[in-house]
Amino acid sequence: MRDQNRVPLLEALSVWSKRDPISYHVPGHKNGAIIPAMEQAEEVFKHVMAIDATELTGLDDLHDAYGVIKEAEELASELYGSAQTRFLVGGSTAGNLAMMMAVCQQGDTVFIQKNCHKSIINGLRLTKAKPVFISPEMEHRSQVATGITVGSLKEAIRIYPEARTLVLTNPNYYGMSVEIEKVIALAHEHHLTVIVDEAHGAHFGKSGYFPKSSIAHGADLVVHSAHKTLPAMTMGAYLHVVNEDYRSKVNDYLQILQSSSPSYPIMASLDLARYHLSSLTHEQLTQIVSEVDWFKKSLNHIDGVTVIDHATSSVSTIDPLKVTVQVKGLSGFQLADELEQESIFPELADSLNVLLVLPLAPKQENYKKTIQVFKEIALKSRTNPVISYNIEIDKEISTPAYSFEELEKMSKREIEVKEAIGKISAKAVIPYPPGIPVVMPGERFTSKHVKFLLNVLSEGGHVQGMMGNTITIALEEE
Numbered sequence: 005m006r007d008q009n010r011v012p013l014l015e016a017l018s019v020w021s022k023r024d025p026i027s028y029h030v031p032g033h034k035n036g037a038i039i040p041a042m043e044q045a046e047e048v049f050k051h052v053m054a055i056d057a058t059e060l061t062g063l064d065d066l067h068d069a070y071g072v073i074k075e076a077e078e079l080a081s082e083l084y085g086s087a088q089t090r091f092l093v094g095g096s097t098a099g100n101l102a103m104m105m106a107v108c109q110q111g112d113t114v115f116i117q118k119n120c121h122k123s124i125i126n127g128l129r130l131t132k133a134k135p136v137f138i139s140p141e142m143e144h145r146s147q148v149a150t151g152i153t154v155g156s157l158k159e160a161i162r163i164y165p166e167a168r169t170l171v172l173t174n175p176n177y178y179g180m181s182v183e184i185e186k187v188i189a190l191a192h193e194h195h196l197t198v199i200v201d202e203a204h205g206a207h208f209g210k211s212g213y214f215p216k217s218s219i220a221h222g223a224d225l226v227v228h229s230a231h232k233t234l235p236a237m238t239m240g241a242y243l244h245v246v247n248e249d250y251r252s253k254v255n256d257y258l259q260i261l262q263s264s265s266p267s268y269p270i271m272a273s274l275d276l277a278r279y280h281l282s283s284l285t286h287e288q289l290t291q292i293v294s295e296v297d298w299f300k301k302s303l304n305h306i307d308g309v310t311v312i313d314h315a316t317s318s319v320s321t322i323d324p325l326k327v328t329v330q331v332k333g334l335s336g337f338q339l340a341d342e343l344e345q346e347s348i349f350p351e352l353a354d355s356l357n358v359l360l361v362l363p364l365a366p367k368q369e370n371y372k373k374t375i376q377v378f379k380e381i382a383l384k385s386r387t388n389p390v391i392s393y394n395i396e397i398d399k400e401i402s403t404p405a406y407s408f409e410e411l412e413k414m415s416k417r418e419i420e421v422k423e424a425i426g427k428i429s430a431k432a433v434i435p436y437p438p439g440i441p442v443v444m445p446g447e448r449f450t451s452k453h454v455k456f457l458l459n460v461l462s463e464g465g466h467v468q469g470m471m472g473n474t475i476t477i478a479l480e481e482e
């Protein structure tokens with residue numbers, strides 16, 4: 005067992021910085037000595053620039069780690085139970101690309117959970133693998149897309165027995181998971197390599213308070229955006245190699261995809277975030293979770309406020325740190341506006357919901373103020389007409405009619421969505437909610453897709469990949 009109380013990279017940076025070093029090397033701010041004389045610049049940048057180092061003696065090299073970065077990565081690997089954990093300075097985005105490139109070859113058939121992040125789609129573009137999209141389930145009260153089921157995966161395997169890889173997104177943005185353990189087990193029975201984008205679950209697996217991580221379920225490669233739920237700087241993430249077979253390819257692609265000048269503040273914050281997670285005691289976790297529980301219950305007790313919780317929803321687990329909340333008479337967008345006017349900034353809003361991401365720390369005084377603000381908003385909106393939004397999605401296993409390469413060569417045109425039946429989509433078209441792409445790039449619009457999109461628009465939904473009522477199509481040869 006290593007000493008999880010150590011933060012080797014942060015310690016090395018602070019020892020180096022205390023030497024008052026004279027810099028004749030990059031970066032040009034010379035350890036924060038040159039900060040342009042602008043109001044607030046010094047105050048903001050002085051401390052962070054003091055540790056914004058480069059690959060100096062004793063500070064190791066991310067791409068060929070042998071010293072303090074290696075030690076910091078090994079501490080993270082031990083904590084998460086991986087064979088190897090790598091620090092990412094380009095977010096889970098870089099991790100998803102590296103995982104896809106390490107596993108998929110050109111022409112391979114790859115199962116993709118359809119409500120994936122765009123970095124997975126970009127991974128497909130780069131690898132030239134052939135995607136088979138599997139539609140996820142929906143959580144009905146929030147109307148958001150969740151995860152895929154064993155039944156859908158079985159059906160996909162029956163139709164495409166040649167597939168060798170499964171790419172999952174777990175949990176969804178709202179912290180919801182659907183039978184992930186069983187899905188991974190089934191995939192392994194059929195010799196599929198399992199990649200999990202667990203960007204929102206960097207704290208998973210910590211004691212019994214949070215859902216288990218996909219690492220514990222035996223996924224082969226897993227990515228965590230440490231910056232999303234742990235106290236790490238934006239862009240800081242971990243890539244966990246569970247299956248040793250992919251270690252060297254992952255390392256190779258990471259040095260292609262990540263900067264050759266990775267940020268030391270980001271890497272040190274990853275070291276610190278791992279320390280934070282490992283150091284949380286049972287008492288602190290109990291306090292965090294009971295405060296969260298109290299916060300959610302208090303919100304739910306306000307007349308007109310609904311918190312989507314595990315007991316009343318159709319998913320297997322919901323991350324306690326995520327609060328999906330609705331206020332009667334307000335769309336999610338309107339609710340977010342109201343909250344922001346009171347200087348409360350949620351993570352996101354959609355047509356129905358607002359999502360709050362709670363901190364992984366006890367003693368949250370902010371919860372009381374937030375409850376008060378919700379009471380005032382709910383009271384004001386009580387007489388507004390109720391917003392109803394009821395979208396039925398078709399569960400599909402689908403493949404694009406054209407590959408990304410073919411699509412790139414085709415001319416594009418904007419047309420009204422009502423004219424799209426039979427046409428090829430040039431983009432992913434994603435209504436929120438439910439956040440499931442109706443079509444992916446290269447897929448053909450059916451009458452059902454068009455009807456669905458028109459319905460979403462008429463219900464006041466927001467659709468990514470559309471401009472008003474228009475979509476972008478790729479023109480086929482006559």
Ligand SMILES: Cc1ncc(COP(=O)(O)O)c(C=O)c1O
Binds near residue numbers: 094229
């Ligand atoms: C499911 C999912 N995967 C990956 C990403 C990308 O993560 P990052 O911002 O760390 O690059 C996001 C970002 O929101 C996400 O929601």
